[in-house]
Amino acid sequence: MSESTNTIEEFVASDYKYGFVTNIESDTVPPGLSEDTIRFISAKKNEPAWLTEWRLKAFRYWQTLSEPKWPNLTYTQTDYQAISYYSAPKQKKTLNSLDEVDPELRKTFDKLGISLNEQKRLSGVAVDAVVDSVSVATTFKTELAKQGIIFSSFSEAVAHHPELVQKYLGSVVPHTDNFYAALNAAVFTDGSFCYIPKGVRCPMELSTYFRIEAANTGQFERTLIVADEGAYVSYLEGCTAPMRDENQLHAAVVELIAMESAQIKYSTVQNWYPGDKDGKGGIYNFVTKRGLCKGANSKISWTQVETGSAITWKYPSCILLGDNSQGEFYSVALTNNCQQADTGTKMIHIGKNTRSTIISKGISAGRGQNSYRGQVKVMKGATNARNFSQCDSLLLGDKCGAHTFPYIDVQNPTAQVEHEASTSKIGEDQIFYLNQRGIETQDAVNMIVNGFCKEVFRELPMEFAVEAQKLLGVSLDGSVG
Amino acid sequence: MTTTKSKPAADLGAHLAACESFAASTAGHEWLRTLRRNGVTHFTELGFPTTKLEDWIYCNVAPITKLAFKPAASADASVTAKQLSPFAFPDWTGSRLVFVNGHFSPALSSLPAPQKGVTVTNLAAALASGDALLQSHLAHHASVDGSGFSALNTAFIADGAFIALTPNAVAAEPIHLLFVSAPGDAANTAQPRNLIVAGTNSSAKVVEHYVSLGGAAHFTNAVTEIVVGEGANIEHAKFQEENLEAFHIATVQATLARDSRFLSHSISTGARLARHNINLVMTGQGVDCVMNGLYAVGGKQLVDHHTVADHAQPHCGSHEFYHGILSGSSRGVFNGKIFVRKDAQKTDAKQTSRNLLLTDTATVNSKPQLEILADDVKCTHGATVGQLNDEALFYCRTRGIAEVNARRLLTHAFASEIVNRITVEPVREHLEQVLWARLEELIEKK
Numbered sequence: 001m002s003e004s005t006n007t008i009e010e011f012v013a014s015d016y017k018y019g020f021v022t023n024i025e026s027d028t029v030p031p032g033l034s035e036d037t038i039r040f041i042s043a044k045k046n047e048p049a050w051l052t053e054w055r056l057k058a059f060r061y062w063q064t065l066s067e068p069k070w071p072n073l074t075y076t077q078t079d080y081q082a083i084s085y086y087s088a089p090k091q092k093k094t095l096n097s098l099d100e101v102d103p104e105l106r107k108t109f110d111k112l113g114i115s116l117n118e119q120k121r122l123s124g125v126a127v128d129a130v131v132d133s134v135s136v137a138t139t140f141k142t143e144l145a146k147q148g149i150i151f152s153s154f155s156e157a158v159a160h161h162p163e164l165v166q167k168y169l170g171s172v173v174p175h176t177d178n179f180y181a182a183l184n185a186a187v188f189t190d191g192s193f194c195y196i197p198k199g200v201r202c203p204m205e206l207s208t209y210f211r212i213e214a215a216n217t218g219q220f221e222r223t224l225i226v227a228d229e230g231a232y233v234s235y236l237e238g239c240t241a242p243m244r245d246e247n248q249l250h251a252a253v254v255e256l257i258a259m260e261s262a263q264i265k266y267s268t269v270q271n272w273y274p275g276d277k278d279g280k281g282g283i284y285n286f287v288t289k290r291g292l293c294k295g296a297n298s299k300i301s302w303t304q305v306e307t308g309s310a311i312t313w314k315y316p317s318c319i320l321l322g323d324n325s326q327g328e329f330y331s332v333a334l335t336n337n338c339q340q341a342d343t344g345t346k347m348i349h350i351g352k353n354t355r356s357t358i359i360s361k362g363i364s365a366g367r368g369q370n371s372y373r374g375q376v377k378v379m380k381g382a383t384n385a386r387n388f389s390q391c392d393s394l395l396l397g398d399k400c401g402a403h404t405f406p407y408i409d410v411q412n413p414t415a416q417v418e419h420e421a422s423t424s425k426i427g428e429d430q431i432f433y434l435n436q437r438g439i440e441t442q443d444a445v446n447m448i449v450n451g452f453c454k455e456v457f458r459e460l461p462m463e464f465a466v467e468a469q470k471l472l473g474v475s476l477d478g479s480v481g
Numbered sequence: 482m483t484t485t486k487s488k489p490a491a492d493l494g495a496h497l498a499a500c501e502s503f504a505a506s507t508a509g510h511e512w513l514r515t516l517r518r519n520g521v522t523h524f525t526e527l528g529f530p531t532t533k534l535e536d537w538i539y540c541n542v543a544p545i546t547k548l549a550f551k552p553a554a555s556a557d558a559s560v561t562a563k564q565l566s567p568f569a570f571p572d573w574t575g576s577r578l579v580f581v582n583g584h585f586s587p588a589l590s591s592l593p594a595p596q597k598g599v600t601v602t603n604l605a606a607a608l609a610s611g612d613a614l615l616q617s618h619l620a621h622h623a624s625v626d627g628s629g630f631s632a633l634n635t636a637f638i639a640d641g642a643f644i645a646l647t648p649n650a651v652a653a654e655p656i657h658l659l660f661v662s663a664p665g666d667a668a669n670t671a672q673p674r675n676l677i678v679a680g681t682n683s684s685a686k687v688v689e690h691y692v693s694l695g696g697a698a699h700f701t702n703a704v705t706e707i708v709v710g711e712g713a714n715i716e717h718a719k720f721q722e723e724n725l726e727a728f729h730i731a732t733v734q735a736t737l738a739r740d741s742r743f744l745s746h747s748i749s750t751g752a753r754l755a756r757h758n759i760n761l762v763m764t765g766q767g768v769d770c771v772m773n774g775l776y777a778v779g780g781k782q783l784v785d786h787h788t789v790a791d792h793a794q795p796h797c798g799s800h801e802f803y804h805g806i807l808s809g810s811s812r813g814v815f816n817g818k819i820f821v822r823k824d825a826q827k828t829d830a831k832q833t834s835r836n837l838l839l840t841d842t843a844t845v846n847s848k849p850q851l852e853i854l855a856d857d858v859k860c861t862h863g864a865t866v867g868q869l870n871d872e873a874l875f876y877c878r879t880r881g882i883a884e885v886n887a888r889r890l891l892t893h894a895f896a897s898e899i900v901n902r903i904t905v906e907p908v909r910e911h912l913e914q915v916l917w918a919r920l921e922e923l924i925e926k927k
Contacts, residue, residue, distance in 0.1 A: 070535065378866075380841065395856035398823070404851035408864055411845075413838035416867040423853050423860040 029086040035059060038186055041086050045155050045189070048162055051169075058175035058185030065179045071342040072371040072403055075311050078249050078284065085187045085220070143203075150195040151206055154222055157193035164195055168226055172255040172292045172319070180251040180286040180313075184220045188253070191222035196231035196262075205461055207236035221252040227262035229295065234265040236464060248273075250309075251286045260295025260322065265303070267460055269468055272308035274475075279338025279367075282310025289316035293325035293351075301328040302345065303459045305468040307475040310339055315373065317346035320354035320382075327356040330456040332468070334475050335368025335400070344374035344405075349382035349415070358389040361453050364400035365476060371403040378415040385412060391421040394452050396445070396476070446473040493528055496550050497521070500636045503552065507639065509608065516620050520635030527629040536628070539814045539846045540756055540785045545728045548700055552637055552670045553582035557663035560694065562589055568659060568692050570907035575654035576601060581661050583671030583701075584640045598650030598683075600643070604674060607643040614645055614678050622706040623734035627758075630730045634672045634704045641673040641703075646683035648710070655686035655905045660703070662723065664695025675705040679713040686716040688908055691723055691731075691751075698726040698753070707735040709743050711765065718746040718903055722915060725753055725780060732758040739765025739794075746903055747774040748912060749784050750919045760789040763797040763825075772801040772817075775899040777916060779808035779839075779923045787816045790832075792825040795855075801832040804899050806892060808923035810842035818850040819862065825855050832862035837869065837895055839923060869895075892920055 029040055038059055042052040067077060144151050150161060157165050175185035196202055227233050237254075250272070256264050266289075275282025285308075291300035302316040318327030329345040347356035362370040370393065378385045393402035404421050426448050434444035450457070450469050457465045500521045504514070529546045530537040560581050569577075576593035578601070579586045585603035593601050600612075607615055625632045642658045660673055677687060691701060701723065709715050721729055729752040737743050749755050761770050776784040790799040805813040819830045836845045849862040869891045877887035896916055903909045 393851075393853065395853065395858075398826070398856045400856070401854040402851070403853065404849070404862070406849060406864070408845065408847040408849075408866060410836070410838065410847075410866040411841075411843075413841055413843065413868055415838075417865060418867075419847075419849065419862075419864040421849070421851060421860075421862050423851060423858060425856045425858075 029084055031084045032081050033083070033085060033187065037085050041187060041189060044086060045158070047158055050166060051158060054170070054175070055186050058182050059187075061176055062179070062182035062186055065182060067179055071313055071373075072369065072405075073311055073313065073340045073342050075284065075340070080183070083249060086189055147200050147203065148197040149200060149202055150193065152193055154188070154191040154193050154224070157224075161193075161195070164226070165193065165224070168224055168255070168257055170255075172257060172290045173253050173288050177288060181253055181288040184222060184251045184253045184288070188220040188222040191224070191252070193223075194225040194233065194235065196227045196233045198228045199230040201231070202233040205234045205236055207238065219250045219252070223252070223254040225255070225264060225266070226257045227259060227264050229259045230261045231259070232263045234461060235267070236461060237266070237268045238464070238467075249284045249286070252288070254287070254289040254316075256291035256300055258291065258293050258295065258298035258300050258325075261297045262295065263299045263301075264291065265301045266291070266316070267464055268304040268306075269464055269471065270304065270306045270308050270312070271471055271475075274308050274337065274339045275310040277337050279310065282339070283308065284311045285309040285314065286311075287314040289314065290319065291317065291327070292319045293322050293327065293354075295325075296322040296351070297324045298322050299326040299328075301330075301459070303330045303456065304332070305456070305460070305471065306331070306333040306341060306343060307471050309341075312339075312341040312343050314343045315345055317348070318356065319348045319350065320356065321350045323351040324353045325351055326354070328459075329356075329358045329360070330459045331360045332363070332453045332456045332472070333361070333370055334363040334472060335365070335370045336475055337366040337368065340369045342371040342373055344372045346375045347377070347387060349376075349378045349385040349387070352381070352383045353385070354382055355386045356388075358387070358391070359455050360389075360391045361456055362391070362393040362402055363396070363449060363452070364393065364402050365396040367399045369401045369403070371405060373405040375407040375409065376417055376419070377407075378410045378412050378417065380411045382412050383414050385415040385417075387415075387417045389419045391419075392452070393421075393423040394449065395423065395425050442476075446476060449476060492546070493525065496633065497525060499550055499552055500524070503637055510611075510616075512616050513608065513638065517636050517638055520620075520625050520632045520638070523625040523632035524629050524636055527626070527632055529629045536787060536816070539812065540754070540783065542730075542754070542756075544754065545700060545730070548698065548728065550670055552672060553584060556581035556584035556586040557665070559665075560586065560589065560661060560663050564694055565589060565659065565661065568661075568690065570657065570911045573657065573907045575657055577657040577659060578603065578642055579659045579661060580640065580642070580671075580673055581663050582669055583660070583673040593652075593654055593656065596650075596653055598647035599652050599685075600645040601652075601656055602643050604641040604643045604676065605639060612643070612645070615643070615676070618678055618706065618708055619674075619676055620706075622708060622736050623704050623732055627732070630702055631704050631732050634674060634702050637672045638674045641675040642677075643675070644677045644685065644687060646679045646685055646713070648680040648682060650680065650683045652685035655688060655908070658687065658689050660689070660691045660701065662693035662695070662699045662701065662727065664697070670700045670702065672702045675703070677705070677707045677715070677717070679707075679709050679715050681710045682712040683710065684714040686905055687718070688905065689717070689719040691719075691721045691729065693724040693727055693751075696724050696726065698728070699723075700728045701730070703731040705731070705733045707733065707743075709735060709737045709741040711738045712740045713738070714742040716744040716746075716904060718905070718908060719748070719757070720908075720912065721749045721751055721755055721757075723751040723755075725751065725782065727752040729755040731756070733760070735761045737761060737763045737765070737768045737770060740767040741765070743768070743770040744902075744904070745770070745772045746899075747786065748900070748916075749774075749776045749786075750778065750915065752784070753781065754783045756785045756787070758787045760791065761799065762791040763794055763799070766794045766796045768794070768797040770797075770799050771902070772799070772803075773899055773902045774803040775805070775896055776813055777806040777896060777919050777923060778811040778813065780811060781809065782811040783814070784811070785814035785816075789818045789820060790830060792819070792821045792828045792830065795824060795826045795828065797825065798829040799831070802899060802902070803834045804895055805834075805836040805845065806839065806896060806920065806923065807836065807843035807845060808839040810840070810844075812844045812846065814846045816848045816850065817862070818852065819860055821853045821855050821858050821860065823854045826857040828855065828858040828860065830858070830860045834862075834864040835895075836866045837892065838866065889921075889924060892924065893917065896920060
């Protein structure tokens with residue numbers, strides 16, 4: 001270890017001679033990871049000492065870990081020393097209105113269909129757009145502030161509400177959780193922070209759009225959402241990424257905390273670049289998402305539509321600590337061409353009368369490999385815990401695969417746990433029926449797939465549901481015939 | 482992470498020394514010696530599995546590694562026929578082969594009447610007579626690199642049951658293989674190796690039965706290989722009722738050829754730690770197989786079933802039913818894997834795992850696993866863990882049955898569902914008696 005650390009230090013030190021690479025568009029740290037890189041990120045973001053220390057602690061722990069091998073995924077391992085860990089779009093100091101946003105960036109947003117102005121006026125959605133690690137614009141802040149809701153970028157939250165951040169950061173996903181979570185804790189650059197005070201029902205859907213912009217920059221986002229007693233919030237996360245040839249790493253961490261009677265609904269549509277037909281390029285998506293139902297009667301609901309990324313490694317989980325708390329997981333994962341997904345959930349029942357529902361729909365096409373990996377754990381004290389899981393797989397073509405790895409661990413006799421899984425294909429008779437009604441085969445497949453996923457789409461907020469249906473269609477293009 | 486070596490070779494010293502002295506003292510053909518050596522090599526490499534390995538995550542075998550390793554060299558002669566009477570099936574007319582500490586005891590056995598095309602004997606005798614089937618099948622099916630235990634068993638291949646059926650032969654009577662652990666000193670180790678080779682269109686019913694006479698800890702490490710020929714029909718029942726200090730590790734590996742039928746039962750009530758690996762590989766089309774299992778444990782027992790239905794060819798059906806009843810602070814583990822290979826179209830695989838927890842301290846770890854690489858298949862699995870159905874209980878009570886009796890009734894019914902799939906009546910009767918007593922014990926003790 002010491003030897004390799006030396007090499008790292010030398011490597012970093014040698015680069016220091018030339019100073020940091022600073023081109024016009026972004027402020028990028030040279031590739032490589034060491035304590036110095038972390039100190040640099042921390043200093044660049046004007047972070048308090050406790051946070052720098054926390055990052056370093058995570059980094060030291062990360063160095064003792066090795067990349068997990070258990071997922072049902074094959075990919076070339078990432079060279080963590082070849083990644084640049086900080087990249088901030090160049091921008092003016094403080095932004096009071098959207099007009100101050102870099103026009104180049106605005107254009108990219110418009111291309112993606114996330115015009116901030118329109119978002120602001122028409123859809124009533126507050127958008128915290130993140131381009132390569134630093135938030136460039138935050139809208140609706142004033143309106144939210146009236147209710148006492150804090151919704152800001154992570155760095156801002158660290159600056160303005162350090163006590164809240166310090167209290168909750170890492171309380172659900174500790175830096176010791178896993179390889180990627182430790183890495184994220186060490187090098188995370190930005191993300192979103194949201195706090196809903198007692199008894200407040202957030203009047204609008206909060207949303208963040210992520211984009212990976214500069215080549216070779218892994219994104220390490222960190223999201224922290226705290227819903228205090230009786231609060232309610234619905235949070236949307238949507239992702240798009242431009243074409244890239246190199247594999248890009250994304251290791252995000254999302255932490256949700258629901259106090260007594262609070263409700264958090266977290267919806268994701270992930271459509272990052274999946275690589276081309278032969279599996280070249282594409283995003284590596286290693287995400288740790290976890291929600292803690294801390295108080296009684298709290299509820300956390302995860303909904304995800306995963307159509308992008310070359311590799312997806314993601315297990316949004318719920319720790320049902322409070323009595324009568326509820327956890328839900330609705331997922332659609334689609335793998336086409338050479339995509340691989342190993343995704344699922346963990347429901348950990350600790351409190352009494354806790355309930356959880358898992359609905360997972362996996363669709364494999366082309367040479368895609370789709371795995372559901374889930375755990376339902378009922379601890380000793382979880383009297384009358386109830387779980388229902390359903391994992392359905394749909395296979396399109398004979399070169400793809402569907403895998404199911406459900407773990408059911410029960411330690412309480414009053415628990416009722418049910419698990420169902422099925423695998424099927426689209427019947428020729430179904431296609432024939434739609435054909436004779438004048439619907440082309442590709443449209444027929446899309447229609448059937450959408451029907452297959454209906455239970456999950458129903459859980460998505462309106463605009464997202466429409467987008468998700470379109471996405472499935474686009475992702476399945478060319479999978480028939 | 483899963484490929485890390487389980488245990489440094491230094492800790493295997495006692496076992497390896499035993500392997501060596503066994504190899505030195507035992508004669509045999511060159512091929513057999515090579516086979517054993519191969520077992521030793523793999524065992525040295527693999528060692529004993531640790532809970533770091535995905536397949537052994539809930540099954541901690543550390544107590545076995547700490548147990549003195551004393552492979553029995555021959556059958557204990559002190560065992561009498563009278564001691565075995567509780568393990569006889571009622572009204573049994575078939576043959577019975579008795580193995581004491583893994584070695585055949587002719588005195589206690591009753592071989593079947595000679596029948597054309599049906600060979601029922603012990604492995605040592607078959608090896609001595611040089612049966613050609615042995616060289617072509619022994620250790621060709623159960624891989625030595627699967628786990629340290631099967632490698633260890635291979636290193637000690639000496640005795641066990643050997644059943645061979647020529648094409649079209651139908652064994653007239655079911656065959657009872659009784660594996661007895663002799664009473665007396667603790668920690669004796671039995672490593673029976675069984676081989677069943679069924680020719681084309683042949684048929685037989687075999688019962689593997691594991692019992693212990695004393696109450697001391699002992700270790701059984703069994704491997705059974707079954708080769709089912711085209712169109713053959715084999716029923717294999719395994720019943721493990723060893724004492725509550727025993728360690729039982731067993732592998733059943735079956736290779737199923739075209740249009741064959743295979744019925745596997747595994748009933749496990751005994752042993753402190755019981756691990757059953759049941760692997761079925763369908764190497765031809767049109768195979769129909771059933772895996773049927775029941776475990777009823779209490780106290781500090783751990784029972785672990787790992788089953789694999791490997792659909793390597795199209796048009797095969799596999800049906801799996803596993804029920805568990807857990808009391809005390811026992812742990813039941815079920816890992817059922819359905820593997821549908823790339824071209825195995827039209828596969829019809831079903832799997833059900835149901836568990837009944839009787840106490841607050843019992844644990845279930847169930848993992849019904851599907852790996853599907855073909856698209857035109859029908860695969861379903863279902864797993865439940867819970868209590869007795871409230872409505873069924875209520876129904877019984879409306880009919881005037883007290884709640885405690887209603888519970889008893891429903892628990893027995895839950896077990897009977899599995900036992901009733903066994904087609905050999907005397908075995909079913911014996912099981913019903915033993916299970917009834919065992920379930921009463923589990924219900925009472927909770």
